[in-house]
Structures are given as C-alpha cells and as structure tokens.
Amino acid sequence: MKKIYTTLLLIFAISAIALARFEEPEFPALERNERYMALKRDNTRLKEMEDSVQLLISEARQEFNNYRETDSVTREQIDHFTSFVLSLEQEVFDIRQQRGDVIIELNNLEQEYILTHMYAPERDSSSVKGGADIIEAPIQHRELIKNSIFCENLSKEDYEDLEIAVAEEQEMMTLCDEYTTLYNNLASTARNYMETSDEVVADSLYNAFFALKDEMSGVEEDIDDTWTHILDTKYYVYGYILEKSNRTALLESSSSQLSEMNHRSAAEEGLYASDALMRYVVGHPTLLDFEISIARELELTEALDSLLDVHKSIVMPEYRNEPLNLERRLFIEYEPITFGSTSFYNNNNPLPEVKVYERGTIYRILLGTFRAKQSMSIFKGAKPLFIAQNEEGHYSYYAGGYATLKEAQEAQLMLKEKRGFRRPEVCRWRDGEMTNIDKMEDEGENDENGENVDIVGHRYIVMLECESISDAMRDTITNAAPEKMISRRGSQFAIGTFTEQTEAEELRLLIEESFPDVKASVVELEL
Numbered sequence: 358m359k360k361i362y363t364t365l366l367l368i369f370a371i372s373a374i375a376l377a378r379f380e381e382p383e384f385p386a387l388e389r390n391e392r393y394m395a396l397k398r399d400n401t402r403l404k405e406m407e408d409s410v411q412l413l414i415s416e417a418r419q420e421f422n423n424y425r426e427t428d429s430v431t432r433e434q435i436d437h438f439t440s441f442v443l444s445l446e447q448e449v450f451d452i453r454q455q456r457g458d459v460i461i462e463l464n465n466l467e468q469e470y471i472l473t474h475m476y477a478p479e480r481d482s483s484s485v486k487g488g489a490d491i492i493e494a495p496i497q498h499r500e501l502i503k504n505s506i507f508c509e510n511l512s513k514e515d516y517e518d519l520e521i522a523v524a525e526e527q528e529m530m531t532l533c534d535e536y537t538t539l540y541n542n543l544a545s546t547a548r549n550y551m552e553t554s555d556e557v558v559a560d561s562l563y564n565a566f567f568a569l570k571d572e573m574s575g576v577e578e579d580i581d582d583t584w585t586h587i588l589d590t591k592y593y594v595y596g597y598i599l600e601k602s603n604r605t606a607l608l609e610s611s612s613s614q615l616s617e618m619n620h621r622s623a624a625e626e627g628l629y630a631s632d633a634l635m636r637y638v639v640g641h642p643t644l645l646d647f648e649i650s651i652a653r654e655l656e657l658t659e660a661l662d663s664l665l666d667v668h669k670s671i672v673m674p675e676y677r678n679e680p681l682n683l684e685r686r687l688f689i690e691y692e693p694i695t696f697g698s699t700s701f702y703n704n705n706n707p708l709p710e711v712k713v714y715e716r717g718t719i720y721r722i723l724l725g726t727f728r729a730k731q732s733m734s735i736f737k738g739a740k741p742l743f744i745a746q747n748e749e750g751h752y753s754y755y756a757g758g759y760a761t762l763k764e765a766q767e768a769q770l771m772l773k774e775k776r777g778f779r780r781p782e783v784c785r786w787r788d789g790e791m792t793n794i795d796k797m798e799d800e801g802e803n804d805e806n807g808e809n810v811d812i813v814g815h816r817y818i819v820m821l822e823c824e825s826i827s828d829a830m831r832d833t834i835t836n837a838a839p840e841k842m843i844s845r846r847g848s849q850f851a852i853g854t855f856t857e858q859t860e861a862e863e864l865r866l867l868i869e870e871s872f873p874d875v876k877a878s879v880v881e882l883e884l
Contacts, residue, residue: 818853
C-alpha cells in the first residue's frame with residue numbers, strides 16, 4: 358500500500374511542477390487580445406478544478422491512513438481504495454492534458470509577441486547567431502528560454518527545436534505516468550497468474566502479461582527517444598549561448614557534470630525494470646542544476662527564482678523497480694497409482710480419455726492394448742485409469758501420472774511384482790508427443806534414462822573431482838537433474854549424459870557455486 362501512495366504522490370508532484378504558471382499577464386499589451394485572455398481564464402478554471410480533485414485525493418488518503426492504523430483493513434478495502442484513487446488520478450491527468458494544450462497556445466502567443474513586437478526594433482547583425490557579441494534586453498521572463506538572450510541569438514530552427522524540447526519535458530511526465538501504470542498492471546498480472554489454479558485463466562493472464570510487456574517496451578522507447586532529444590537539444594543550445602557569451606568556466610563545469618551523469622547511468626544499466634526511465638530520473642536533476650547555473654550566471658533573476666522553486670519541490674518517479682518476467686506454468690496433474698477393493702470407474706463415473714498436455718512431460722504406465730473395450734475388473738481396482746483409441750481402432754489403457762522416469766519405472770516394477778500385471782510399459786508424453794519408452798529399448802540403443810539415442814552424435818557429462826559426494830551435493834544434483842545418473846569413474850564422479858551442452862554447463866556452474874571445493878568440468882562424448 359505504501360508503494361501505491363508513493364507512486365501517486367510522485368506523479369502529482371511532478372505534474373504540478375510542470376504546469377506551474379503565473380496567472381497574471383506578463384505582457385500588458387496582450388490584455389487586448391481576446392483569445393489570449395480567454396486562454397488565461399481557461400487555465401485558471403482548469404487549475405481550480407485540478408485543486409478540487411487533488412483535495413479529494415488528499416482527504417481520501419488521510420481517511421484511509423487513519424483507518425489502516427486500526428489494523429482491521431482488508432484486502433478488499435485496499436483494492437476499493439486503490440480503484441477510487443486511480444479514478445481520481447485519471448481525472449486529474451485529463452484536466453492537466455487540457456491545461457497543457459491551453460499553456461502551449463498561451464506560450465505560442467507570448468512568443469509571437471516577443472519576436473514581432475518587443476525585440477524587433479533592437480535587432481541588428483551583431484545580435485543574431487554568428488555575431489560577435491550577445492546583447493541582453495532588459496525585460497526578463499520566468500521561463501528561461503523566453504529571455505531575449507535565447508530569442509535573439511539563436512537561429513529560427515534552433516529556437517524552434519528548443520521550444521519542442523521544453524514541450525517534451527511535459528510529455529515526459531505523461532510517459533512516466535503511463536509506464537508506472539503499465540508496470541503496476543504487469544506486477545498485478547504476474548501475481549494473479551502465479552496464484553490462479555485455473556489453467557484457462559492462467560493462459561489468459563500469461564498472454565496479457567506479455568501484451569503488457571510489449572506495450573511497456575513501446576513506452577520505454579518513447580521515453581528514451583524523448584529524453585535523448587531533450588538532452589541533446591538543451592546541451593547544444595546552452596553550450597552555444599555560454600560559448601558566445603564567453604562563460605567558459607560554466608561550460609567546463611557542465612561538461613564534467615554531464616560526464617558524471619553518464620557514468621552513473623552506465624553503472625545502473627540493467628539493474629532495474631527500465632533503463633530508459635532510469636536514465637531520465639538520473640539525468641533530470643543534472644540538467645535542472647545546469648539551467649539554474651545558467652540563469653544565475655546570466656543574471657536572469659526571474660528565471661532563476663522559477664527554477665529554484667522547481668528544484669525545491671520536484672519529486673521524480675521511482676525507477677528502482679525489479680525486472681518482471683514470467684515462466685510458463687505447467688498445469689499437469691501427477692497422480693501415483695493406487696488400488697481399491699472395487700473399480701473406481703462405473704456408469705456414473707466413466708473412464709476418462711487420457712489427457713494430453715501441450716507443454717511439459719508426464720509418464721504413464723500402459724497396462725494393455727485391446728481390440729475392444731475391457732471390463733474394469735481386469736485392472737484390479739487401479740486408479741487413476743485412462744483410455745485412448747489409436748488409429749487402428751484399438752483401445753489402450755493407461756494408469757497413473759508421474760513427473761520423472763524413475764518414479765514411473767518404480768510403479769512399473771510394483772505392477773509386475775506385487776499386482777501381477779504381465780507387461781506394463783512406461784510411456785512418456787513430452788509437449789503433446791507420446792513415446793513408448795520400453796518399445797524403444799526393444800528396438801534400439803538406449804541411454805541410462807531409457808530413451809533411444811542416435812548411433813552417431815554428441816553427448817555431454819559433468820565430471821567432478823572429489824573424494825566422495827556428500828548428501829547435500831547429491832540432493833543438489835538430484836533437484837537440478839532428477840533423471841541423470843551419478844556414477845564413479847576412477848577417482849572422479851560422472852553425471853549424465855546430457856543431450857544439450859547448455860544443460861551440462863548449467864549444472865557445472867551450480868555445483869561450483871554451491872560447493873567451491875569441488876572442481877567440475879563438462880566433457881563431450883562423440884557417439
């Protein structure tokens with residue numbers, strides 16, 4: 358719950374800073390412009406609406422915090438509160454989007470006024486880009502780039518690009534909020550996937566998880582592209598202005614700070630869910646400090662005061678979120694064979710068809726294949742039982758369900774020696790494909806797992822240099838490779854064989870990490 362409060366607080370604080378403006382007209386002549394004054398009134402009205410919704414959110418949060426202190430809050434109440442606050446949050450962002458459009462149009466009108474009325478008579482060849490000196494007009498503006506040192510000394514193309522970069526900073530807030538919402542939804546989807554016991558629901562959640570990941574990747578790409586453009590544009594323009602005004606000390610200092618920012622970003626690369634969000638959160642304070650230094654150096658007091666206010670209250674979004682991934686769950690029902698005094702199956706509980714799983718591995722025991730369906734009495738009360746009809750129309754009867762070959766073979770031996778079944782056979786389904794393990798043994802060469810191997814090819818074994826294998830080491834090996842045999846070879850021990858080298862290497866690394874005194878290696882065998 359604390360994480361939800363923190364996230365909402367960060368989002369609202371950032372957006373409020375980005376939309377902060379003076380309500381009083383900065384240019385008295387524009388008071389006669391009807392469109393300009395209508396936009397001013399719209400901005401004031403939208404700000405009042407935003408404050409009202411913010412107050413509702415604050416009161417709701419305070420009331421819930423007071424209630425939570427009683428330790429009687431339920432999960433349902435938490436979900437209800439979260440849903441309520443998120444709906445209010447959406448309302449705030451809708452209002453802020455409207456304010457953003459209003460503010461952009463206000464800025465355009467003000468900029469047009471600056472360029473066409475206030476400074477035009479004073480411009481000469483020495484005050485444009487490429488001139489020898491920069492002349493600063495006496496009128497100042499709270500927005501840094503609207504001061505004449507930028508308006509008059511940049512080319513039209515550079516100044517327009519700078520305006521785009523400033524507008525993109527507001528867009529970054531929206532993108533960060535969108536990413537945070539997607540990440541929270543992704544985490545919730547992952548939790549629901551791991552908790553559900555319904556395979557159909559799980560498949561739907563699994564697909565939804567990766568659809569959200571794809572959507573997040575698109576937002577991350579937008580964050581990365583937008584932030585890169587902001588950095589490149591602002592550092593180029595600010596560097597140009599400082600160089601033209603001979604502020605070399607500040608220029609060198611900014612270069613050092615930018616390098617430090619890049620080093621920190623590189624150090625945190627790959628640690629969290631989003632590198633793009635990390636680079637923005639790490640880099641934004643550095644850029645803001647640079648702008649404050651520029652305003653102070655150029656004695657732009659209005660802009661300096663505005664930037665300092667932002668610096669005091671800015672709160673960046675949380676970026677130290679753990680990466681989220683999801684492994685496909687296998688809803689395979691394993692069940693050992695048991696026996697009852699009478700058959701478990703009858704007209705009211707008919708024998709089910711054998712269930713074939715599209716993913717994963719399960720072993721069953723084939724009790725027999727017949728031309729016609731059989732009486733349940735011949736299976737001596739065994740359960741679970743399954744039936745399957747092959748292409749020739751014959752009926753095969755299977756018993757049990759086991760996760761490993763070893764378990765299936767133990768059940769096979771029990772059926773032979775204790776229950777009198779003449780020829781039970783171990784069959785394996787792997788990703789929907791069935792293989793009769795015992796028939797493979799009759800028809801060709803087999804490895805120690807009872808599975809047919811090619812006459813030629815490559816296999817891999819893990820060799821251990823140690824005097825003996827402890828119980829802890831044996832448990833580690835069995836858990837990691839439950840179907841692989843451990844055998845002594847001279848003064849060493851061998852594990853395997855493995856058909857894939859990567860599987861053998863993974864086991865080798867696990868053993869070396871878990872038992873540093875044991876030297877492990879992978880040996881390739883050519884068959």
